[in-house]
Amino acid sequence: MTSVEEILATWLDKFKPHEDGALLPPHHDHCLACGPDNPHGHHLVVHRRGEEVHAVHVFDQRHVGAPGIAHGGAVATVLDDLFGFLLYLTGAPAVTRQLEVRYDSPVLLGVAYELVAKIVRAEGRKLFVEAEMRDTSGGLVAFASALFLRVDEAHFRQGASNSPPLARPI
Numbered sequence: 001m002t003s004v005e006e007i008l009a010t011w012l013d014k015f016k017p018h019e020d021g022a023l024l025p026p027h028h029d030h031c032l033a034c035g036p037d038n039p040h041g042h043h044l045v046v047h048r049r050g051e052e053v054h055a056v057h058v059f060d061q062r063h064v065g066a067p068g069i070a071h072g073g074a075v076a077t078v079l080d081d082l083f084g085f086l087l088y089l090t091g092a093p094a095v096t097r098q099l100e101v102r103y104d105s106p107v108l109l110g111v112a113y114e115l116v117a118k119i120v121r122a123e124g125r126k127l128f129v130e131a132e133m134r135d136t137s138g139g140l141v142a143f144a145s146a147l148f149l150r151v152d153e154a155h156f157r158q159g160a161s162n163s164p165p166l167a168r169p170i
Ligand SMILES: CCCCCCCCCCCC(=O)SCCNC(=O)CCNC(=O)[C@H](O)C(C)(C)COP(=O)(O)OP(=O)(O)OC[C@H]1O[C@@H](n2cnc3c(N)ncnc32)[C@H](O)[C@@H]1OP(=O)(O)O
Pocket: 004, 007, 008, 011, 027, 028, 031, 080, 081, 083, 084, 094, 095, 096, 097, 098, 126, 147, 149, 151, 155, 156
């Protein structure tokens, strides 16, 4: 597991401008939603698309709620993390202060969904953001809105000495 200091050493580089269409970097390698090295994670892959961020995502059995259907918390995790990629377009880190998810239809396991997020407005430290999740027919299955608040590096150092063991060995 990479330390907070190691993550912070390269963290601000991620906020340098990304070209339209670029693959955006994961928040860090073990991030629950986008970290490629987290065996429990969603491995979310996100691209910039104009002033929005875009992903195609498939939930699997690790994210099951009702049989065959993604857990609502798993869906919220992915939507929250997608907002975290918008931050790369703003040039500054922020964290979720409030997240609201509307579940319009079941999100099925093994099915591809398209996710798009955008910044609705910025007021000082506050970023108001929205995201949609649609099925391949274009039907809206989930909608999320959130308030993110800009923070400095000290915010992330709060967890620096806190690395509890895994509940079960991987
Ligand atoms: C190593 C790198 C890895 C980095 C890895 C990053 C991965 C990203 C993953 C996705 C995102 C996440 O999951 S982030 C993780 C989940 N989130 C968190 O852990 C955050 C926990 N909460 C906090 O630490 C704190 O509450 C903060 C820092 C968010 C905010 O505290 P604060 O700085 O004291 O700010 P606060 O006073 O509460 O509010 C500031 C302003 O916002 C307003 N405000 C507050 N709530 C609301 C609201 N619902 N609607 C409107 N406005 C509101 C207040 O009135 C105030 O306005 P005014 O008076 O100023 O006008």
